[in-house]
Amino acid sequence: MSPTATATITPQDAPTTMLDDFLIRAALAGIGLTLATGPLGSFVVWRRMAYFGDATSHAAILGVALAFGFGLPLYAGTLVVALAMALTVAALSGRGHAMDTVLGVLAHAALAFGLVAASFISGLRVDLTAFLFGDILAVSRTDLAVVWGGSAVVAVLLIWRWQELLTATVNEELAQASGQDPLRARLVLTLALALTVAVAIKIVGALLIAALLIIPAAAARQLARGPESMALAATAIGATSVLGGLQASLNFDTPAGPSIVVVAALIFVLSLGVKRRG
Template sequence: MLDDFLIRAALGGVGLTLATGPLGSFVIWRRMAYFGDATAHAAILGVALAYGFGVSVYAGTLAVALAMALTVASLSGRGHAMDTVLGVLAHSALAFGLVAASFFSGLRVDLSAFLFGDILAVSRTDLAVIWGGSALVAAVLAWRWQGLLTATVNEELAQASGLDPRRERLVLVLALALTVAVAIKIVGALLIAALLIVPAAAARQLARGPETMALAATGIGALAVLGGLQASLAFDTPAGPSIVAVAAGIFALTLLLRRAG
């Protein structure tokens, strides 16, 4: 069954939505969209370093994404203007990653796959990494769900309830870093944030509560993956951008449905 590359691609994409659905909901609630961009752009530097040191791309991407996430989380607690900090870090990390990649001839050839994704090349090993990483992110979010929600709604209320808002923020940024590392081969560094945000934004138009929004975002993400793969096959378009395009179409449809209702 898994010898069919389209089935592997579909399984990989659907597995990724287990993480991007609920995590994307928190990204929207906390207005962390630019944070997702910064972490995703840093992933290219991780890819270059992984090639340079001869380690797994997933390991290199995760290490740099974690470093970026922890750096931003640390700076956010010191009163720095976050839009400026994220802008500087995001574009600097992407630039350094592209410069570093230019020193490796093999990576220069494959760089577009890491920028825009190569879901059709997902292997059985990739499936294990994707489903394992997504399941871990989903489990952590489920475990910390109530605390994360409370800290998102009101940090003072969270403190009064005995919660540490900084710890909850750290849980989110670590989950985001792991998701970026898992997602880079599917949709690429430039489209990871879109897969996090667009399905969750579409779900927000329809859902009436946080749990239903997270579930709806997961379902919409899975539908976008399957629809994007079908569109890619039918029109011979890049799979990663096709997935995001279908997600954008679903978002537009939910806007029309909400206005009509």
């Protein structure tokens, strides 16, 4: 199976042992990713940074093209460009620009530049459009190590700065009065988001990263009573979405990445009903 082709699970294509092997890797990769997207997605929802995630994930396609063009590791090229985009957006956000317009220009321009740049790379046999939706079924053991390592770094970073991030999210003036630096909190989230996008691009793709960040956190917000419980619930909902999406892909022969997001969306709809009854 090509590592860049959008795939669906078809039991007839491989023996049971092989099927179990790549399914286990896919499940482990997805669950590992939710260790970062759960708590980070909670901050994205609290701070209304959904646009930020979209811009960073779209820019990651340009990073993929540059990585192939210059012979760099895929994750390194993606991380550099995602971080550059995140820092650019963070810098512009404090200067009074019309952020919806600026982000629309940056996100779509970076995505288009990435796809166009790929056409100028001679001998490139990779279709970058596959990175728009990812291919969780083609995850290798090396990818697993990168995903779990990157997610662990993000999780540790957020736990380390948890109280500072919470205070700055609730009230930046209160954070300053407490001797904290809101700019540093914004930078921590920027770095965490760029790293998450870099490790997630191959698994769920640029167009689905923001969905995996936002939807589980939005569903958890309907159910949780505090910040910590929301972060944990978002992680649990993300992991459930991964397992449910893979099972749905196996049963109905549908694309795995989008199936995961569909399950997450269904959980969000159910969470709205739970809140109404509460």
